[in-house]
Amino acid sequence: MTNLSIDYSLILAGILFVLGLIGVLARRNIVFMLLSVEIMLNAAGIAFVAAGARWHQPDGQVMVLFLLTMAAVEVSVGLALVLRMHQQLSTLDADAASNMRG
Amino acid sequence: MDIIFILAALVAVGSTVMVITRLNAIHALLYLITSLLAVAVIFYVLGAPFIAALEVIIYAGAIMVLFVFVVMMLNLGPHAEQDERRLFQPGMLIGPGILALILLALTFYALVLPRATVGTGMIPPQEVGIALYGPYMIGVELSSFLLLAGLVGGYHLARRIPGLTRVQR
Numbered sequence: 001m002t003n004l005s006i007d008y009s010l011i012l013a014g015i016l017f018v019l020g021l022i023g024v025l026a027r028r029n030i031v032f033m034l035l036s037v038e039i040m041l042n043a044a045g046i047a048f049v050a051a052g053a054r055w056h057q058p059d060g061q062v063m064v065l066f067l068l069t070m071a072a073v074e075v076s077v078g079l080a081l082v083l084r085m086h087q088q089l090s091t092l093d094a095d096a097a098s099n100m101r102g
Numbered sequence: 103m104d105i106i107f108i109l110a111a112l113v114a115v116g117s118t119v120m121v122i123t124r125l126n127a128i129h130a131l132l133y134l135i136t137s138l139l140a141v142a143v144i145f146y147v148l149g150a151p152f153i154a155a156l157e158v159i160i161y162a163g164a165i166m167v168l169f170v171f172v173v174m175m176l177n178l179g180p181h182a183e184q185d186e187r188r189l190f191q192p193g194m195l196i197g198p199g200i201l202a203l204i205l206l207a208l209t210f211y212a213l214v215l216p217r218a219t220v221g222t223g224m225i226p227p228q229e230v231g232i233a234l235y236g237p238y239m240i241g242v243e244l245s246s247f248l249l250l251a252g253l254v255g256g257y258h259l260a261r262r263i264p265g266l267t268r269v270q271r
């Protein structure tokens with residue numbers, strides 16, 4: 001395995017994170033917003049693994065394991081909220097849920 | 103290894119761009135699965151074979167299947183794409199895009215300063231496991247709390263309410 005500059009991995013993580021950020025900011029469909037959050041979590045995982053490989057420590061990979069757990073929980077609760085919203089408001093438009101009435 | 107990394111990175115970025123610009127949720131999901139598989143390749147190149155396998159099994163497998171299930175359950179019908187076209191005009195990408203690209207440029211500027219290389223070998227799953235059940239034991243236990251909270255929360259939020267009145271739109 002050749003030496004790979006850590007810059008490449010961090011640049012890739014930065015690009016993916018920013019793409020996810022643009023997705024969260026620009027999309028109004030709540031399913032796409034959740035997908036964009038997943039992209040951002042994944043980008044953070046790349047940064048963790050790259051940092052772990054840089055210092056040759058397993059800690060980066062341990063953090064990605066916790067990140068996976070957190071992503072799974074976040075998706076299950078988030079999708080439950082999506083189902084509830086679709087049931088109650090008949091739309092996936094995030095702006096439709098802006099009035100704090102039950 | 104360099105060429106593999108660059109190809110996988112290009113695939114990941116390209117498919118991620120497709121994810122955030124699709125109108126059909128299923129198309130976006132399929133592109134996101136491609137992106138996750140490319141990221142798994144990158145994890146392997148970075149010397150993390152265990153995480154690469156977990157990325158394919160948990161992310162591309164379990165989590166994306168959950169998304170597909172929910173999109174199917176929502177049963178959006180033929181009007182979904184027209185609705186989405188109303189909700190998402192490409193012009194909406196401009197403002198957030200410029201601001202986010204400024205942040206990305208700042209990140210790149212910070213990366214210009216240090217020079218470091220990624221280590222020369224794989225970190226075997228044994229080391230990850232030893233670290234996970236050694237100094238990070240409390241994190242594992244907290245993860246189980248988090249999963250339980252997610253289970254209860256998901257069940258509570260997604261249950262059908264019998265006499266629910268829909269908001270008329």
